[in-house]
Amino acid sequence: MKKILIFLIAAVCMTSCYTSEDQKRLQQECRQLENQKYSLYHEINSLRESKTTLSKEVSDLRTEKGIVSKGRTPKYLVKFKIKQGTFSLSIGEHIKNEANAIEMEMPVSREFYNQLSVGDDLLDNFKAGSFWIDGDLSWLHMKVISKRIK
Secondary structure (H helix, E strand, O other): OHHHHHHHHHHHHHHHOOOHHHHHHHHHHHHHHHHHHHHHHHHHHHHHHHHHHHHHHHHHHHHHHHHHHOOOOOOEEEEEEEEEEEOOOOHHHHHHHHHOOEEEEEEEOHHHHHHOOOOOEEEEEEOHHHHHHHOOOEEEEEEEEEEEEO
16 A cells, blocks of 8 residues: 555656756746737737827817818818027026917818827927027927817
8 A cells, every 4th residue: 555655646746747848848938928928018009009099080080070061171270389499598588489489370281280290390490590690599490289170
């Protein structure tokens, strides 16, 4: 009876132990699964971004469809902020630039409307004339501050 019991215990121990090859194979499988997990997380984030973009497009299309169903043509309006930026340590200069900023809303084509995002800086030009005549280092900025379909 003791011999049988010892044999059974030895058999269980022998069959339940992993060899070094099994351990290497399992470690490699774990690495592959980790890589797949990170790849899937990346794909999930990409799909979430696509969903957000598509949701916005669907919302815009619903707005357009509502306008079209009323017999009107949709107008794509973009509001821009145009201001001067000056390289200066003078707070007064920066306050003056902000006070002189202009906001204007204008109609644009659907294609141009879809290319723009709120916060885009469309114009960031150095003002060479101000530099040569007054010695000022300044730029002209034109930024998208809002978009709407009317």
